[in-house]
Amino acid sequence: MFIYRPTDVPSTHKSASISWAGKQTDTVVNKSLSFQNVPPQDLKEPPKLKYLRENGEHILGSTDRGCSKVILNANFIPSNDADWMFETLLNEIQWKQQKNLKYGPDYKEPRLTEWFSNHPYHYSGVEQAFNPHWHPLLTALCDRINQEYRLHFNAVLANCYRDGHDSVDWHTDSEPALGNCPPIASLSFGDTRNFDLREIPATVANGDFTYSQQFRIPLSHGTLLLMLGATQHDWQHRVPKEYHDRKPRINLTFRTMHPSR
Numbered sequence: 001m002f003i004y005r006p007t008d009v010p011s012t013h014k015s016a017s018i019s020w021a022g023k024q025t026d027t028v029v030n031k032s033l034s035f036q037n038v039p040p041q042d043l044k045e046p047p048k049l050k051y052l053r054e055n056g057e058h059i060l061g062s063t064d065r066g067c068s069k070v071i072l073n074a075n076f077i078p079s080n081d082a083d084w085m086f087e088t089l090l091n092e093i094q095w096k097q098q099k100n101l102k103y104g105p106d107y108k109e110p111r112l113t114e115w116f117s118n119h120p121y122h123y124s125g126v127e128q129a130f131n132p133h134w135h136p137l138l139t140a141l142c143d144r145i146n147q148e149y150r151l152h153f154n155a156v157l158a159n160c161y162r163d164g165h166d167s168v169d170w171h172t173d174s175e176p177a178l179g180n181c182p183p184i185a186s187l188s189f190g191d192t193r194n195f196d197l198r199e200i201p202a203t204v205a206n207g208d209f210t211y212s213q214q215f216r217i218p219l220s221h222g223t224l225l226l227m228l229g230a231t232q233h234d235w236q237h238r239v240p241k242e243y244h245d246r247k248p249r250i251n252l253t254f255r256t257m258h259p260s261r
């Protein structure tokens with residue numbers, strides 16, 4: 001790509017002397033226009049949003065912290081089981097709308113949540129009290145994920161998105177209590193919603209994500225997504241609001257709490 005800039009170019013012609021108001025002028029300068037090549041960094045195109053839809057492991061990227069990757073399993077819960085699980089969780093969890101003090105004293109999160117763990121959880125302006133009263137279905141799902149993927153989850157944040165206006169903004173799940181490079185398992189039920197990931201630039205100081213790699217993963221009924229390696233340090237994620245109607249969706253994010261940290 002080129003950028004158009006006018007430049008002063010001395011005439012290469014042996015110009016005839018020009019007389020103006022009785023005076024001779026010897027130098028003729030042509031105001032001409034030329035195209036100059038501009039250094040590539042000014043012209044970088046923002047990377048295109050890439051969709052991840054295939055089951056299996058996807059490497060997002062790698063930094064000195066290590067590799068960031070996700071594992072997608074859209075068949076983790078067959079749809080007939082996912083149907084009754086969704087209804088059970090929708091009806092039997094004590095959903096509440098939390099305040100998020102990061103955005104002001106009266107700001108309420110645009111979704112409903114409930115936290116299950118022997119420990120309280122504090123994340124970006126929200127305080128979830130400890131709640132050891134796990135729903136038996138959550139215990140069963142946590143045990144199954146721990147066994148199949150050899151993980152040690154002991155906490156779950158349940159999210160309910162009532163419609164397309166509910167969302168969660170860009171964030172990482174990297175609170176100190178989750179330890180270094182925490183694995184997170186996310187299990188979805190109900191309507192499909194987009195799950196976006198964007199790379200945190202090495203120089204994040206100005207908060208400019210224009211040139212960050214970005215992935216979009218549509219998460220459907222019964223889908224398990226594991227976020228592993230350095231994903232919580234090097235990538236942010238969100239569930240954006242939708243312009244079209246969406247039916248309710250429940251998402252369970254399983255985490256490992258290390259209370260001593």
Ligand SMILES: O=C(O)CCC(=O)C(=O)O
Pocket residue numbers: 157159168173186195219237238239251253
């Ligand atoms: O709903 C989702 O898929 C993501 C939820 C999430 O990022 C969170 O609870 O931290």
Ligand SMILES: [Fe+2]
Pocket residue numbers: 171172173237253
């Ligand atoms: Fe998250």
